[in-house]
Amino acid sequence: xxxxxxxxxxxxxxxxxxAAYGIGFAIAEALGSAGAEIAFCCRSEEHLxxxxxGYSARGISARGSxxxxxxxKQAVKMxxxxxxxxxxxxxxxxxxxxxxxxxxxxxFREVVDTDLTAPFICSKAVIPGMIxxxxxxxxxxxxxxxxxxxxxxxxxxxxxxxxxxxxxxxxSEYGRFNIQCNGIGPGYxxxxxxxxxxxxQPDGSRHPFDRFIISKTPAERWGEPNDLAGAAVxxxxxxxDFVNGQILYVDGGILAYIGKQP
Numbered sequence: 001x002x003x004x005x006x007x008x009x010x011x012x013x014x015x016x017x018x019a020a021y022g023i024g025f026a027i028a029e030a031l032g033s034a035g036a037e038i039a040f041c042c043r044s045e046e047h048l049x050x051x052x053x054g055y056s057a058r059g060i061s062a063r064g065s066x067x068x069x070x071x072x073k074q075a076v077k078m079x080x081x082x083x084x085x086x087x088x089x090x091x092x093x094x095x096x097x098x099x100x101x102x103x104x105x106x107x108f109r110e111v112v113d114t115d116l117t118a119p120f121i122c123s124k125a126v127i128p129g130m131i132x133x134x135x136x137x138x139x140x141x142x143x144x145x146x147x148x149x150x151x152x153x154x155x156x157x158x159x160x161x162x163x164x165x166x167x168x169x170x171x172s173e174y175g176r177f178n179i180q181c182n183g184i185g186p187g188y189x190x191x192x193x194x195x196x197x198x199x200x201q202p203d204g205s206r207h208p209f210d211r212f213i214i215s216k217t218p219a220e221r222w223g224e225p226n227d228l229a230g231a232a233v234x235x236x237x238x239x240x241d242f243v244n245g246q247i248l249y250v251d252g253g254i255l256a257y258i259g260k261q262p
Contacts, residue, residue: 006237006238006239007034007233007234007237007238007239008034008035008237009031009034009035009036009087009233009236009237010034010035010036011035012035012036012037012086012087012236013036013037013039013082013083013084013085013086013087014028014031014032014036014037014038014039014085014086014087014088014089014236015039015040015041015078015079015082015085015087015088015089015122015126016028016031016038016039016040016089016091017040017041017067017069017089017090017091017092017118017122018040018041018042018069018091018092018093019038019040019041019042019051019089019091020040020042020044020047020048020050020051020064021047021050021051021191021192022189022191022192022193022225023091023141023186023189023191023225023228024040024089024091024092024141025051025054025225026224026225026226026228026229027089027091027141027225027228027229027232028040028055028060028062028089029055029058029060029229030226030228030229030230030232030233031087031089031232031233031236032055032058032060032061032062033058033060034233034236034237036086036087036236037061037062038055038060038061038062038063039062039063039064039065039082039085040062040063040064040065041064041065041066041067041069041078041092042064042066042067042092043066043067043068044066045066048064048065048066051064052064063082065078065081069092069114069118069121069122070113070114070117070118070121071121072121072124072125075118075121075122075125076125079122079125079126079129084129084133085126085129085130085136086130086133086136086137087136087137087138087139087236088122088123088126088136088137088138088139089139089141089232089236090118090119090122090123090138090139090140090141090163091141092114092118093114093115093141093159094110094111094114094115095111095153095156095193096110096111096155096156097152097153098152098155099151099152100152100154103154103155107155108154108155108158110155111155111156111159112155112158112159112162114159115156115159115160115163116158116159116160116162116163116166119140119163119166120166123138123166123170123181126138127170127174127179130174130177130179131174131177131179134177134178135177135178135179135180136178136179136180137179137180137181137182137235137236137237137240138167138170138179138180138181138182139181139182139183139184139232139235139236140163140164140166140167140181140182140183140184141183141184141186142160142163142164142167142183142184142185142247143156143157143160143163143185143186144185144186144187144188144249144251144254144255145157145160145161146160146161146163146164146183146185146247147161147164147185147255148255163183164183164247167181167182167183167245167247168245170245171244171245172245175244175245178241180235180240180241180243180244181244181245182235182240182243182244182245182246182247182248183246183247183248184228184231184232184235184247184248184249184250185247185248185249185250185251185255186223186228186250186251187217187222187223187249187250187251187252187254187255188213188217188222188223188251188254189222189223189224189225189227189228190222190223190224190225191225194222197209197210197213198210198222210222213254215259215260216254216257216259217251217252217253217254217257218252218253218254218256218257219252219253220252221252223250223251223252227250228250231248231250234248235248
């Protein structure tokens with residue numbers, strides 16, 4: 001088989017949740033550039049309009065909808081309206097940086113609902129159709145917090161750790177139907193969500209957390225959303241047909257590195 005054809009997504013429909021900007025937009029753009037028809041959702045009319053304009057400017061065929069993916073009825077309605085999903089990217093997510101003993105159960109549940117329950121809901125919605133069509137791809141956007149803990153992110157780490165295991169369980173339960181479920185674990189990516197951690201300080205110095213991440217990453221930089229494009233196309237394409245239940249960490253080497261000696 002021609003290697004280019006192996007990575008082609010022509011004729012496939014990809015649903016990317018939370019793809020109005022940032023990581024989701026970059027992944028959807030990559031899948032679209034590989035030939036997929038893009039469907040995406042977000043929760044804001046303003047973001048929807050801006051995203052549609054962005055995809056159009058890049059020559060990407062995309063249709064968008066407003067959907068709260070934590071609401072099963074809304075998610076099922078969206079999937080039914082798309083008509084058939086060959087590739088699902090569970091990207092929508094939130095984080096609340098609050099010390100655990102100061103975090104309300106309501107805040108904890110909101111993070112878990114968005115980052116873990118929603119991928120369960122959306123995967124559940126697309127799997128029956130994938131089985132009927134003879135297979136499909138599910139890509140869960142995990143995190144380094146699927147492996148590590150850190151102060152102030154108890155809810156996020158709990159959800160992303162759970163998402164890693166949901167990935168493995170979907171692979172285990174539905175692999176016999178030619179459904180591959182894998183995850184991408186981004187490192188620290190320069191997005192609006194992480195912008196507060198990269199703000200230049202009043203004295204002109206870098207944010208302490210920014211300096212910390214640079215010192216812990218062999219690549220000595222934050223990732224860019226486009227750094228995830230190749231991994232997404234690989235996991236969405238026939239090139240990964242015998243890859244299942246894995247998490248591909250795109251982190252500049254941070255998980256492999258103990259850090260510089262003081």
